[in-house]
Amino acid sequence: xxxxxxxxxxxxxxxxxxxxxxxxxxxxxxxxxxxxxxxxxxxxxxxxxxxxxxxxxxxxxxxxxxxxxxxxxxxxxxxxxxxxxxxxxxxxxxxxxxxxxxxxxxxxxxxxxxxxxxxxxxxxxxxxxxxxxxxxxxxxxxxxxxxxxxxxxxxxxxxxxxxxxxxxxxxxxxxxxxxxxxxxxxxxxxxxxxxxxxxxxxxxxxxxxxxxxxxxxxxxxxxxxxxxxxxxxxxxxxxxxxxxxxxxxxxxxxxxxxxxxxxxxxxxxxxxxxxxxxxxxxxxxxxxxxxxxxxxxxxxxxxxxxxxxxxxxxxxxxxxxxxxxxxxxxxxxxxxxxxxxxxxxxxxxxxxxxxxxxxxxxxxxxxxxxxxxxxxxxxxxxxxxxxxxxxxxxxxxxxxxxxxxxxxxxxxxxxxxxxxxxxxxxxxxxxxxxxxxxxxxxxxxxxxxxxxxxxxxxxxxxxxxxxxxxxxxxxxxxxxxxxxxxxxxxxxxxxxxxxxxxxxxxxxxxxxxxxxxxxxxxxxxxxxxxxxxxxxxxxxxxxxxxxxxxxxxxxxxxxxxxxxxxxxxxxxxxxxxxxxxxxxxxxxxxxxxxxxxxxxxxxxxxxxxxxxxxxxxxxxxxxxxxxxxxxxxxxxxxxxxxxxxxx
Numbered sequence: 165x166x167x168x169x170x171x172x173x174x175x176x177x178x179x180x181x182x183x184x185x186x187x188x189x190x191x192x193x194x195x196x197x198x199x200x201x202x203x204x205x206x207x208x209x210x211x212x213x214x215x216x217x218x219x220x221x222x223x224x225x226x227x228x229x230x231x232x233x234x235x236x237x238x239x240x241x242x243x244x245x246x247x248x249x250x251x252x253x254x255x256x257x258x259x260x261x262x263x264x265x266x267x268x269x270x271x272x273x274x275x276x277x278x279x280x281x282x283x284x285x286x287x288x289x290x291x292x293x294x295x296x297x298x299x300x301x302x303x304x305x306x307x308x309x310x311x312x313x314x315x316x317x318x319x320x321x322x323x324x325x326x327x328x329x330x331x332x333x334x335x336x337x338x339x340x341x342x343x344x345x346x347x348x349x350x351x352x353x354x355x356x357x358x359x360x361x362x363x364x365x366x367x368x369x370x371x372x373x374x375x376x377x378x379x380x381x382x383x384x385x386x387x388x389x390x391x392x393x394x395x396x397x398x399x400x401x402x403x404x405x406x407x408x409x410x411x412x413x414x415x416x417x418x419x420x421x422x423x424x425x426x427x428x429x430x431x432x433x434x435x436x437x438x439x440x441x442x443x444x445x446x447x448x449x450x451x452x453x454x455x456x457x458x459x460x461x462x463x464x465x466x467x468x469x470x471x472x473x474x475x476x477x478x479x480x481x482x483x484x485x486x487x488x489x490x491x492x493x494x495x496x497x498x499x500x501x502x503x504x505x506x507x508x509x510x511x512x513x514x515x516x517x518x519x520x521x522x523x524x525x526x527x528x529x530x531x532x533x534x535x536x537x538x539x540x541x542x543x544x545x546x547x548x549x550x551x552x553x554x555x556x557x558x559x560x561x562x563x564x565x566x567x568x569x570x571x572x573x574x575x576x577x578x579x580x581x582x583x584x585x586x587x588x589x590x591x592x593x594x595x596x597x598x599x600x601x602x603x604x605x606x607x608x609x610x611x612x613x614x615x616x617x618x619x620x621x622x623x624x625x626x627x628x629x630x631x632x633x634x635x636x637x638x639x640x641x642x643x644x645x646x647x648x649x650x651x652x653x654x655x656x657x658x659x660x661x662x663x664x665x666x667x668x669x670x671x672x673x674x675x676x677x678x679x680x681x682x683x684x685x686x687x688x689x690x691x692x693x694x695x696x697x698x699x700x701x702x703x704x705x706x707x708x709x710x711x712x713x714x715x716x717x718x719x720x721x722x723x724x725x726x727x728x729x730x731x732x733x734x735x736x737x738x739x740x741x742x743x744x745x746x747x748x749x750x751x752x753x754x755x756x757x758x759x760x761x762x763x764x765x766x767x768x769x770x771x772x773x774x775x776x777x778x779x780x781x782x783x784x785x786x787x788x789x790x791x792x793x794x795x796x797x798x799x800x801x802x803x804x805x806x807x808x809x810x811x
Contacts, residue, residue: 165205165212165489166414167453169231169264172241173251174220177271181241181395182215185405193477198441198581199551201227203451203476203491209409214491222254222783223570226520226553227439229258230503233422233514234438234453234491237265237382237412239404241395242287244270245277249286253728254784256290257755261517263421265385265412266293269404273301273308274394284390290728290757293388296351298378299403300344301392302337311392311400312337314345315374322399349374355381379411415489419455422505425515432507435459436514440502440550444585448550449493450500451476459486461494466504466511471496502550520553521726522788523568524774527575527592528559529582536588540565543586547578554578559595566595571778597768598719599805600794601673603712606631608683611704613696622693624700625686626650626658630708633677636793639666643682650685650697657694658682661701670714672809676794680705716802717794719767724760725777726752727785732759734780741776742769764792 170178182204186192192206202217216235218228232238238259242252259266270283280301288295302310302319310321312333319337320328333341349369353360356377362369381387391407393400423430434456442448452459460483463470473482476493486492494500505512531540544556544565555568569575575592582588608629615622633640641659643650650658662680669675682701725735732749739746744765752758765773770789777785797805 165214165487165491166408166412167214167216167235167489167491168408168412169216169218169228169235169238170241171218171228171231171238171255171259172220173222173243173248173255176220176241176243176251177395178217178220178241181239181269181271181401182217184395184398184401185215186213188402188405193475195477197439197451198443198585199227199439199577200224201231201439205477205491208405211409212490221571221573223553223574225254225258225570226551228255229262229518229520230438230514230552232258232262232264233503233518234418234436234451235264236414236418237267237408239408240266240268240388241271242268242283243277244273244275244280244283246279246282246286247277249283250290250728250730250784251782252287253290253757256287257758258517260292261754262515263385263425265382266388267382267404267407267412268295268388268390269400270390270392271395273392273399274397280392290755291388292756293386294351296348296387296389297344298348298389298407299392299400300337300341302334308394311403312341313403314341314348315378316371317341317345320403322394322397325398327402328399351387352377352381355384355386375410382411383413383417415453415455422455422515426505426512428505428507428512433505434508435465435506437500437502437504437506437511440500442546442550442581442585446495448498448546449474449495450497450502451491451493452500452506453491454486454488457485457488459492460484464508465497466500466506467509468497468499470494503552518552521570521786523553523555523570523574524777524787525569525571525575526595526771527567527569528595529565529567529579529590529592532589532591539586540582540588540590543582543588547581551578560598561596571774571783594771599673599797599809600676600717600719601669601671601714602675602677602717602794602796603630603632603709604715605713607708607712609704609708609711611700611707612686613700613703615696621688621691622696622699623688623691624654624693624696626682626697626700626704627684628662628701628704628708629681629683630705630712631679631681632712633679635677635795637677637679639663639676640679641681642679645682645684649687650682651687651692654687654692654694654697655682657697658685658701661698661703662705664698664702665705665709670710671716671806673716675709676717678709716797716806718797720764720792720795721767721770721789722747722792723763723765723770723773723787723789725763725785725787727759727761727777727781729757729759731781731785732761735761735763735777738773738776738780739763739765742766742773744769765789 186206194204200219204215216231299311301308312319319333321331439451474493503514557566559566613624666675747762749761
């Protein structure tokens with residue numbers, strides 16, 4: 165079986181394209197996972213094919229990345245509108261990082277919104293590979309009625325719902341076709357010395373030779389050819405499928421590429437797991453593509469026996485051995501990590517390019533029933549194993565389940581899965597920002613702890629001085645006791661008590677960046693103990709904190725925003741509106757046409773930053789964050805936060 169992924173932005177027509185490709189020579193089988201990944205099996209040219217239709221939402225980019233891990237080639241489906249080319253930028257970035265041979269298909273050419281050359285030029289801004297136009301459209305007025313192949317120099321007229329008809333190249337197209345073909349040959353000659361010599365000698369190379377060169381450079385992932393059509397009308401579909409059949413590599417090339425990336429022998433690589441989901445009453449289902457001989461139920465895979473093998477489209481059991489290149493589903497194989505490269509005795513981590521964008525939206529999930537709290541924790545851990553765009557943590561202070569998701573659509577789908585598959589209904593709320601407090605001046609206190617309840621009593625007397633530390637220095641403790649006023653063995657107890665006092669200050673928050681010095685004290689030979697001095701240290705520091713002018717501290721995060729360069733300028737006012745600090749931006753060395761924008765942002769603004777970023781970049785921009793420091797917060801905003809914590 166040969167396998168390819170169709171990916172691209174929403175509304176590009178990916179699902180229609182797959183449907184039309186699968187229907188070229190008869191029936192097909194299709195299934196869609198709960199995460200939206202479509203899998204269609206069909207026959208073409210006496211070969212078995214599998215098309216993976218990746219969801220178009222930017223929040224589901226991880227599923228497209230993992231589908232590429234199992235694909236011989238891919239089709240990037242894009243709009244004919246040059247202004248929408250930026251929407252394809254995340255997919256071009258992933259495709260180039262993965263090394264997957266790619267064909268760009270400019271879809272919906274029946275809705276012309278600009279010149280094809282402008283579309284390619286706009287896409288080229290985000291692609292390091294040369295985008296090579298293989299067809300030019302034939303127009304009658306404003307309507308596109310066919311296309312001309314630049315290699316065979318044959319023209320095809322579109323027919324509604326049918327295979328295009330071969331026609332003579334229209335007279336008004338001949339000059340444009342010659343010009344475009346010359347550009348095509350010149351680009352291909354950069355990868356073939358024979359063709360370069362033919363062009364220098366002004367000889368016309370044969371079409372078969374050019375097709376062979378084009379096929380080789382696609383297999384070697386040297387260029388990205390561009391084809392055109394309108395999937396909804398079946399226009400250009402046959403040409404696209406023939407290009408896949410004759411020019412895209414097969415599974416042995418994929419195995420060699422993945423083995424090289426993982427630094428293992430390609431003979432050891434027998435499969436790749438690329439998608440997984442949970443089904444009610446079934447459990448975890450893993451989709452695997454076989455890259456070796458003889459996999460079947462009970463085969464040793466990743467160090468354990470493979471569970472029942474099923475047809476991914478119908479769910480019916482498969483008893484026969486799986487052929488190299490075939491895609492299958494397996495249940496009761498929970499030992500298989502997803503995604504991963506599979507050998508008989510081990511599973512190898514996938515290449516770094518499969519890592520999804522950092523989740524930007526954080527939410528607390530609260531189960532509707534208290535008895536589901538433990539179940540929710542266990543279920544989220546299971547889902548995080550199959551959905552790598554999801555991160556699961558616990559909220560500081562409350563221990564509530566905190567999930568980090570790609571966006572609101574991802575969150576909605578997560579809650580739907582929890583309810584329908586695991587019967588855990590939840591509501592969500594934003595997490596509470598993590599605030600701290602510190603002091604702004606020095607304070608001295610004398611505290612005596614005395615208790616007499618019959619028998620041995622409790623006595624500890626301490627004199628303490630507290631002072632503000634430098635930002636980020638944290639808690640410090642020292643002592644200047646002389647003459648044994650506080651015995652040395654009791655001083656660690658005073659420090660322990662002081663640390664306890666830092667857990668909650670006068671504002672009701674954890675105290676940071678404070679130094680405590682034990683200056684003097686008294687003890688009793690019978691009634692003094694570690695417990696007494698610990699209590700004295702704790703209560704004494706609490707009294708001192710109350711006199712030291714507490715100050716609210718808000719967390720500041722260093723964020724790295726990854727965006728297409730055309731959006732960089734729009735981020736400055738967004739960061740400023742959140743009282744953030746712009747640190748600057750640089751070209752992203754890993755992706756053409758992208759910038760890395762750096763800023764310091766208050767923690768309370770991160771949720772709004774995610775919304776504003778999605779709005780400003782049409783859902784393309786992403787950011788990662790790391791805590792940087794705490795800083796003082798004053799005014800009405802601080803008063804409101806203090807009041808909320810006090811209540």
